[in-house]
Amino acid sequence: MIQANRAQSNDDNHHPDGNQWVARVRTKLESAIMTGCDMGALEKLIEHELKELGRPLLEEAVQKLADRQALLCPRCSCELHVERHQRQRTVSSVFGQVPFKRSYGFCPKCQKRFYPADNVLGLQERAPASPRVQEICALMVLESPAGQAEANIRRLTGLDIGQSTMHREARRQGERALRLREADVALTNTLEGVCELAKRTQSPKGAFTLVIEIDAWNIRERDYWGESEKLRKKGEEPSRWHWVYAGTIFRLDQRGKTASGRSVITERGYVATRQGLESFEKQLYAEALQRGLSQAESVLVLADGAAWIWNIAENRFKDAVHRVDFWHVSEHLWKVAHDLYGQGTPEARQWVQPLLHWLKRRKDGALDVINTLQDIRTSLDGLTDKQCETLDRELGYLDTHKDHMDYKNAKALDQPLGSGAMESTCAQYQCRFKRTGQFWSLEGDEAFLALATLHRNGRWNQLFPHDQIKK
Numbered sequence: 313m314i315q316a317n318r319a320q321s322n323d324d325n326h327h328p329d330g331n332q333w334v335a336r337v338r339t340k341l342e343s344a345i346m347t348g349c350d351m352g353a354l355e356k357l358i359e360h361e362l363k364e365l366g367r368p369l370l371e372e373a374v375q376k377l378a379d380r381q382a383l384l385c386p387r388c389s390c391e392l393h394v395e396r397h398q399r400q401r402t403v404s405s406v407f408g409q410v411p412f413k414r415s416y417g418f419c420p421k422c423q424k425r426f427y428p429a430d431n432v433l434g435l436q437e438r439a440p441a442s443p444r445v446q447e448i449c450a451l452m453v454l455e456s457p458a459g460q461a462e463a464n465i466r467r468l469t470g471l472d473i474g475q476s477t478m479h480r481e482a483r484r485q486g487e488r489a490l491r492l493r494e495a496d497v498a499l500t501n502t503l504e505g506v507c508e509l510a511k512r513t514q515s516p517k518g519a520f521t522l523v524i525e526i527d528a529w530n531i532r533e534r535d536y537w538g539e540s541e542k543l544r545k546k547g548e549e550p551s552r553w554h555w556v557y558a559g560t561i562f563r564l565d566q567r568g569k570t571a572s573g574r575s576v577i578t579e580r581g582y583v584a585t586r587q588g589l590e591s592f593e594k595q596l597y598a599e600a601l602q603r604g605l606s607q608a609e610s611v612l613v614l615a616d617g618a619a620w621i622w623n624i625a626e627n628r629f630k631d632a633v634h635r636v637d638f639w640h641v642s643e644h645l646w647k648v649a650h651d652l653y654g655q656g657t658p659e660a661r662q663w664v665q666p667l668l669h670w671l672k673r674r675k676d677g678a679l680d681v682i683n684t685l686q687d688i689r690t691s692l693d694g695l696t697d698k699q700c701e702t703l704d705r706e707l708g709y710l711d712t713h714k715d716h717m718d719y720k721n722a723k724a725l726d727q728p729l730g731s732g733a734m735e736s737t738c739a740q741y742q743c744r745f746k747r748t749g750q751f752w753s754l755e756g757d758e759a760f761l762a763l764a765t766l767h768r769n770g771r772w773n774q775l776f777p778h779d780q781i782k783k
């Protein structure tokens with residue numbers, strides 16, 4: 313239950329007299345001044361008193377809005393069979409508890425009861441929060457765990473929203489975000505739908521390259537909290553580790569530099585899910601369409617060498633250039649260097665540096681690197697079994713990706729060599745998800761991921777359209 317600041321009971325919608333209100337608040341301010349306080353205390357005092365003015369105004373307006381609603385089904389517009397008039401509901405608003413009355417009826421077509429007024433007001437079924445309170449809960453829980461969010465909200469708004477309410481409310485908004493996402497994904501199943509998604513692209517000025525970066529990270533649930541080390545020692549991976557698949561999509565022309573020289577991307581799309589690869593692939597495709605996939609002159613997919621990523625790239629972005637992250641490739645070469653010449657030795661560095669240089673500077677750098685490794689494998693005497701194994705493995709890796717390492721060309725076109733944008737995205741998501749008190753159920757995680765992603769994608773107004781209303 314939300315314990316909002318309860319203003320005076322106003323069943324008769326009694327509005328405080330403005331002049332009296334000013335006089336009373338002034339008296340309170342004066343006594344605050346006498347006891348010695350700073351400006352912040354004065355601000356809080358007025359803010360608190362303003363709720364008394366706002367609440368009856370809101371109550372009156374909400375009732376008027378509810379009264380205006382025709383009793384039509386919000387789904388099919390069919391006339392509802394009225395079941396009951398003037399049923400009361402009370403919601404927690406930023407001004408306190410607001411009661412109002414509205415009618416409900418039964419839709420014979422949808423076979424469901426509806427409260428048309430609730431729908432128009434932006435109130436979810438049986439939920440206690442007004443749209444502003446819903447939004448506050450959702451935004452604050454995105455930024456910090458519910459316990460901390462509770463304290464922050466109390467400080468910033470004076471609202472006393474319990475942790476569990478906040479958690480439930482954020483989850484409810486997450487589920488709404490999930491349904492919006494599912495609707496977008498469903499559009500990819502038809503040609504009309506694909507066109508509709510493509511139409512949402514901000515019209516580009518000229519030809520552009522669309523960059524798609526893909527990665528994944530692990531998330532764990534609280535079942536094994538603190539036990540994963542024990543399990544691993546026993547040789548068991550905790551079964552409740554889950555992969556979160558993530559992608560980021562941006563146009564190359566929307567990349568710039570700050571005054572301090574840091575790279576920034578002004579517009580980006582995001583995808584993050586733990587619903588498995590098949591679902592991820594569809595979500596990524598839907599997001600790519602909305603970011604200009606069908607208008608792009610060329611498409612570039614950037615990722616590490618994981619096979620699942622390249623399967624998705626083949627399935628959905630067949631004509632795209634596929635590039636394996638340069639720093640991943642260099643890690644593989646460093647591994648060979650260390651196995652051949654010893655961990656951290658100058659010899660290892662001396663051996664690997666020219667190879668890295670070729671990759672970036674030579675047209676067929678990847679082939680030159682492969683040839684070098686092959687020469688060592690066949691002509692160097694006295695290789696240990698482990699060294700042979702490393703060479704074979706890394707030759708396999710390089711051979712798989714030899715067509716994905718056109719770094720010289722990438723540099724010439726000022727394209728990214730690696731998936732750094734994706735890595736920073738993952739870090740941001742993980743930062744939020746790896747905090748304690750954060751491990752929800754599978755369903756909760758997915759709702760929360762959907763909410764965080766909708767926010768990052770700049771579609772917050774789909775959940776909370778109230779900011780678009782002119783003041």
Ligand SMILES: [Zn+2]
Pocket residue numbers: 385386387388389390419420421422423
């Ligand atoms: Zn209906």
